Amino acid sequence: MIEIDNVSKSFDKTPVLNNISMHIGGSEIVCLLGPSGAGKTTLIRLITGAIKADAGRIRVADINVPSINLYKMIGLMPQNDALYADLTGLENLMFFGGLYDLKGSVLKDRVHEVLTLLDLVHEKDMLVAHYSGGMKKRLSLAMALLHKPKVLLLDEPTVGIEPQLRRTIWAQFHTLRDSGVSMIVSTHVMDEAAKCDRTAILYSGGLMAFDTTENLIAGTTKGNIEELFFMAKEAQL
Secondary structure (H helix, E strand, O other): OEEEEEEEEEEOOEEEEEEEEEEEOOOEEEEEEOOOOOOHHHHHHHHHOOOOOOEEEEEEOOEEOOOHHHOOOEEEEOOOOOOOOOOEHHHHHHHHHHHOOOOHHHHHHHHHHHHHHOOOHHHOOOEHHHOOHHHHHHHHHHHHHOOOOOEEEEEOOOOOOOHHHHHHHHHHHHHHHHOOOEEEEEEOOHHHHOOOOEEEEEEOOEEEEEEEHHHHHHOOOOOOOHHHHHHHHHHHO
């Protein structure tokens, strides 16, 4: 579903990603794990086509990136909330649903579904300007899920969300995966990496490891998920 072949990207002549290759299939959740500045957000932006790679190729569902043909196929939750503060939560969802050509009862039903999933039904008529940080995160995730995309790109999707709701959200992620959705999840939350099928460890713009999360954990000295976060740094020493 997602093919990343020998991709490199620099900003102001400073390398951010160096020769990254990963192939991600349908019905799979891949975790991007690494410290701040490792290139996780840049890689997600490259997959969406928001920025262009300096070298290499990215294809999503056999479509070369960037392409206008991908926008209905991809659901994106960026690290920074892309919301209209002067609209209510409901108005944001209705507006973005219209951009995806959702209409009438289909749009209304889908909006209700994501509001319920993200526990925002009671706050739907509140201006987003008055939302807490966690509520904004939930609304951003609702918008990414709204049009039932085939590819989900989620940049730290559960930061600021309470544990019980996080569990509900991850159960939904697994349901989506089982229905054939390809997902990339960037996270600093160690236990969330264990919920993914494979983990890509990025460090200083390089791909230090890419394997099933189970295999990576088995290769650590203590068998703890936390050790994955430090593997890349240790490899540089």
